[in-house]
Amino acid sequence: QVQLVxxxxxxxxxxxxxxxxxxxxxxxxxxxxxxxxxxVLGKEREFVAAISSTGAGTYFADSVKGRFYISRDxxxxxxxxxxxxxxxxDTAVYYCAAxxxxxxxxxxxxxxxxxxxxxxxxx
Numbered sequence: 295q296v297q298l299v300x301x302x303x304x305x306x307x308x309x310x311x312x313x314x315x316x317x318x319x320x321x322x323x324x325x326x327x328x329x330x331x332x333x334v335l336g337k338e339r340e341f342v343a344a345i346s347s348t349g350a351g352t353y354f355a356d357s358v359k360g361r362f363y364i365s366r367d368x369x370x371x372x373x374x375x376x377x378x379x380x381x382x383x384d385t386a387v388y389y390c391a392a393x394x395x396x397x398x399x400x401x402x403x404x405x406x407x408x409x410x411x412x413x414x415x416x417x
């Protein structure tokens with residue numbers, strides 16, 4: 295199993311940047327595919343980015359391509375999401391997630407979730 299704790303959310307003006315982090319517990323972190331999702335209250339959870347267990351493969355939602363970057367450091371059991379050129383529509387609660395098996399862009403593929411961290415982008 296793995297426990298996930300997120301940090302780095304906050305308030306930022308449009309065009310600014312934020313870096314989210316997710317600290318994972320457990321010695322099997324390197325075997326999990328990881329992802330970031332976001333959700334606005336009353337809306338469906340939305341896929342943002344995913345990364346393979348080794349970090350060799352990454353995938354991004356079209357809405358964030360070229361602006362967001364996902365990375366992981368298996369030696370430190372951490373996951374990151376670098377968010378640049380932020381837009382008001384990026385405002386949401388951001389969650390990190392882990393999949394013990396294959397993980398792609400569907401929330402049901404991930405079995406472990408962090409508590410979420412709020413990102414608010416003002417215009």
